[in-house]
Amino acid sequence: xxxxxxxxxxxxxxxxxxxxxxxxxxxxxxxxxxxxxxxxxxxxxxxxxxxxxxxxxxxxxxxxxxxxxxxxxxxxxxxxxxxxxxxxxxxxxxxxxxxxxxxxxxxxxxxxxxxxxxxxxxxxxxxxxxxxxxxxxxxxxxxxxxxxxxxxxxxxxxxxxxxxxxxxxxxxxxxxxxxxxxxxxxxxxxxxxxxxxxxxxxxxxxxxxxxxxxxxxxxxxxxxxxxxxxxxxxxxxxxxxxxxxxxxxxxxxxxxxxxxxxxxxxxxxxxxxxxxxxxxxxxxxxxxxxxxxxxxxxxxxxxxxxxxxxxxxxxxxxxxxxxxxxxxxxxxxxxxxxxxxxxxxxxxxxxxxxxxxxxxxxxxxxxxxxxxxxxxxxxxxxxxxxxxxxxxxxxxxxxxxxxxxxxxxxxxxxxxxxxxxxxxxxxxxxxxxxxxxxxxxxxxxxxxxxxxxxxxxxxxxxxxxxxxxxxxxxxxxxxxxxxxxxxxxxxxxxxxxxxxxxx
Amino acid sequence: xxxxxxxxxxxxxxxxxxxxxxxxxxxxxxxxxxxxxxxxxxxxxxxxxxxxxxxxxxxxxxxxxxxxxxxxxxxxxxxxxxxxxxxxxxxxxxxxxxxxxxxxxxxxxxxxxxxxxxxxxxxxxxxxxxxxxxxxxxxxxxxxxxxxxxxxxxxxxxxxxxxxxxxxxxxxxxxxxxxxxxxxxxxxxxxxxxxxxxxxxxxxxxxxxxxxxxxxxxxxxxxxxxxxxxxxxxxxxxxxxxxxxxxxxxxxxxxxxxxxxxxxxxxxxxxxxxxxxxxxxxxxxxxxxx
Numbered sequence: 001x002x003x004x005x006x007x008x009x010x011x012x013x014x015x016x017x018x019x020x021x022x023x024x025x026x027x028x029x030x031x032x033x034x035x036x037x038x039x040x041x042x043x044x045x046x047x048x049x050x051x052x053x054x055x056x057x058x059x060x061x062x063x064x065x066x067x068x069x070x071x072x073x074x075x076x077x078x079x080x081x082x083x084x085x086x087x088x089x090x091x092x093x094x095x096x097x098x099x100x101x102x103x104x105x106x107x108x109x110x111x112x113x114x115x116x117x118x119x120x121x122x123x124x125x126x127x128x129x130x131x132x133x134x135x136x137x138x139x140x141x142x143x144x145x146x147x148x149x150x151x152x153x154x155x156x157x158x159x160x161x162x163x164x165x166x167x168x169x170x171x172x173x174x175x176x177x178x179x180x181x182x183x184x185x186x187x188x189x190x191x192x193x194x195x196x197x198x199x200x201x202x203x204x205x206x207x208x209x210x211x212x213x214x215x216x217x218x219x220x221x222x223x224x225x226x227x228x229x230x231x232x233x234x235x236x237x238x239x240x241x242x243x244x245x246x247x248x249x250x251x252x253x254x255x256x257x258x259x260x261x262x263x264x265x266x267x268x269x270x271x272x273x274x275x276x277x278x279x280x281x282x283x284x285x286x287x288x289x290x291x292x293x294x295x296x297x298x299x300x301x302x303x304x305x306x307x308x309x310x311x312x313x314x315x316x317x318x319x320x321x322x323x324x325x326x327x328x329x330x331x332x333x334x335x336x337x338x339x340x341x342x343x344x345x346x347x348x349x350x351x352x353x354x355x356x357x358x359x360x361x362x363x364x365x366x367x368x369x370x371x372x373x374x375x376x377x378x379x380x381x382x383x384x385x386x387x388x389x390x391x392x393x394x395x396x397x398x399x400x401x402x403x404x405x406x407x408x409x410x411x412x413x414x415x416x417x418x419x420x421x422x423x424x425x426x427x428x429x430x431x432x433x434x435x436x437x438x439x440x441x442x443x444x445x446x447x448x449x450x451x452x453x454x455x456x457x458x459x460x461x462x463x464x465x466x467x468x469x470x471x472x473x474x475x476x477x478x479x480x481x482x483x484x485x486x487x488x489x490x491x492x493x494x495x496x497x498x499x500x501x502x503x
Numbered sequence: 504x505x506x507x508x509x510x511x512x513x514x515x516x517x518x519x520x521x522x523x524x525x526x527x528x529x530x531x532x533x534x535x536x537x538x539x540x541x542x543x544x545x546x547x548x549x550x551x552x553x554x555x556x557x558x559x560x561x562x563x564x565x566x567x568x569x570x571x572x573x574x575x576x577x578x579x580x581x582x583x584x585x586x587x588x589x590x591x592x593x594x595x596x597x598x599x600x601x602x603x604x605x606x607x608x609x610x611x612x613x614x615x616x617x618x619x620x621x622x623x624x625x626x627x628x629x630x631x632x633x634x635x636x637x638x639x640x641x642x643x644x645x646x647x648x649x650x651x652x653x654x655x656x657x658x659x660x661x662x663x664x665x666x667x668x669x670x671x672x673x674x675x676x677x678x679x680x681x682x683x684x685x686x687x688x689x690x691x692x693x694x695x696x697x698x699x700x701x702x703x704x705x706x707x708x709x710x711x712x713x714x715x716x717x718x719x720x721x722x723x724x725x726x727x728x729x730x731x732x733x734x735x736x737x738x739x740x741x742x743x744x745x746x747x748x749x750x751x752x753x754x755x756x757x758x759x760x761x762x763x764x765x766x767x768x769x770x771x772x773x774x775x776x777x778x779x780x781x782x783x784x785x786x787x788x789x790x791x792x793x
Binding site for chain 2: 471
């Protein structure tokens with residue numbers, strides 16, 4: 001693959017003002033047209049600048065949250081895990097600080113996914129692929145891996161030379177060190193993933209003495225391997241070939257979205273420039289190709305917005321550096337709108353980008369509405385639910401005195417961390433009496449009191465209930481009514497509609 | 504297949520040669536790693552062929568170095584499950600049904616085991632959940648028990664059955680009062696009226712009065728003077744709302760004339776001891792256990 005990067009057209013005319021000595025070609029320029037194409041190795045050059053600083057900041061933030069969040073503790077009282085963020089698979093519970101979610105409430109996850117999707121749409125319609133360029137895990141980890149690579153093997157030029165150099169002790173040492181460092185990062189990443197599913201301190205203490213379960217080792221290994229492969233080797237191919245997001249981003253962009261733009265109207269005609277030469281009658285682009293050299297996906301942004309561009313803006317930093325050096329204004333490559341590109345190409349004036357337009361307002365309204373709805377659901381989430389299943393066989397039973405009896409399965413979801421006692425009653429069924437198998441002593445049948453049902457902390461209690469209607473009370477085949485469950489201590493109620501059937 | 508390779512003028516890439524509404528598709532080459540994934544799956548399949556049963560022949564199939572059979576795995580799993588249950592099953596076998604019902608664990612286990620055994624063996628006649636079926640298959644979920652509804656009664660009924668060849672089978676035989684000419688048709692009509700009176704449905708009070716004598720002479724010995732029934736003899740109650748063969752006047756006359764009498768096999772020979780006990784406990788909880 002190293003040859004691919006260097007086998008190329010006649011060397012560009014020499015130009016002393018260009019910071020790049022070697023010829024730089026975009027991946028597109030290097031491509032042949034065979035049936036299958038090998039990957040053209042990309043050697044991104046390091047660059048500093050405003051965008052890079054933002055990227056470092058976000059990288060630190062994202063990785064910090066990812067690695068450290070499982071270690072945050074949250075006291076939930078005895079018998080409950082004290083990890084703030086935990087998806088407890090064996091016990092079928094998910095914890096997020098003060099929120100505890102049961103599997104039945106997985107719609108919260110749906111809500112989060114919808115909000116996430118809308119936020120992504122909003123960010124894309126405002127700033128293009130900012131998600132891809134700044135916060136996507138693939139980008140963040142690839143960035144981290146490239147940084148490690150640069151520390152060990154040096155910058156672009158040194159890496160190209162190292163790859164071209166014949167095998168030697170130094171080369172093997174550098175390469176081994178790099179892969180070792182990558183594997184270590186991959187392992188920490190894979191291990192941290194598992195911590196979201198298992199108590200972190202326990203996991204760490206068990207992991208290294210071989211006491212964790214096979215599942216833990218398997219998934220740690222799996223995520224170690226995928227991190228290593230995706231961030232170390234697959235890199236931009238994930239974005240170009242695997243990820244669906246670039247494929248439909250075009251539908252989310254409009255002419256007012258800020259995307260990485262080469263301002264061709266200012267830059268063309270491009271060409272090398274010597275110090276002291278006039279800028280009259282030529283563009284600002286000195287064709288140094290630094291923007292191509294720094295691109296993590298190896299494209300030439302001057303060809304316009306393209307599928308491979310992840311919108312990271314490193315070419316913006318690169319070009320600004322060069323413009324400063326040659327004494328031209330910054331912003332030859334910048335986050336700009338398509339509307340401005342079209343206007344300026346035609347000789348018009350650029351305008352301020354319109355942040356608030358129908359598209360973004362619509363996304364904002366949707367995010368607000370769904371967010372409020374979810375917040376409402378969460379705020380009024382009851383720690384008590386009751387589910388009722390009417391018997392299918394038999395639908396009803398006629399007793400010897402002619403009265404009709406229906407059987408039900410009552411499931412009480414006690415989401416509280418305390419044992420609770422409930423009374424079960426019916427509403428909307430005149431003359432009915434309720435008997436429950438397993439009701440507390442001194443209640444229910446024959447005592448003249450409503451049946452009292454206990455439910456252990458944080459569990460589902462299941463009971464069989466019989467509802468009896470005296471002979472001749474039921475008119476028709478069917479009557480709708482409700483079961484009402486009342487917490488004896490707090491008075492909280494939960495109800496569930498059901499039906500009573502007769503002949 | 505297009506014979507001439509056409510190049511797109513803008514990208515310089517080849518096109519596939521197909522055209523849809525003026526749009527042509529670029530023939531972009533696939534990435535190499537995609538090809539390597541195909542090779543990897545081929546290598547995987549070769550390894551699989553060698554290690555596991557794979558190629559079918561006419562009389563058999565290649566067994567592979569590791570072998571393996573889903574059928575055998577199932578048998579093994581079932582055996583393991585049985586082994587896990589064996590301790591509980593022994594406990595159940597040693598106890599009377601009443602003892603089983605006292606222990607919550609054994610009760611739960613028996614209800615689960617009883618439910619599956621009931622679905623396999625009993626539900627065809629008695630219906631799922633013991634709902635019963637028209638035509639003489641009694642409901643097991645109500646509070647009327649022809650042969651008694653205590654745990655012991657239920658166990659006996661399951662074990663030996665009703666009116667079958669088993670020596671211990673429950674036996675009772677109601678005479679065919681009409682068909683064998685033990686009673687006149689008019690007397691039978693009076694009797695039916697008398698029975699309807701037990702549930703306040705009589706229309707002809709004279710007939711009720713005429714029916715009393717034949718009832719006390721012929722029926723009361725088994726069905727009781729007030730029609731309260733006698734579970735020991737399998738004589739059903741006549742003064743309740745539950746009629747196995749129908750409670751209308753014609754149904755009652757037909758039953759006196761030439762009674763239908765249900766038969767149930769004895770399960771002693773077909774089911775093992777623990778299953779019978781689990782079934783007993785299960786049937787008892789269907790809603791009518793006494």
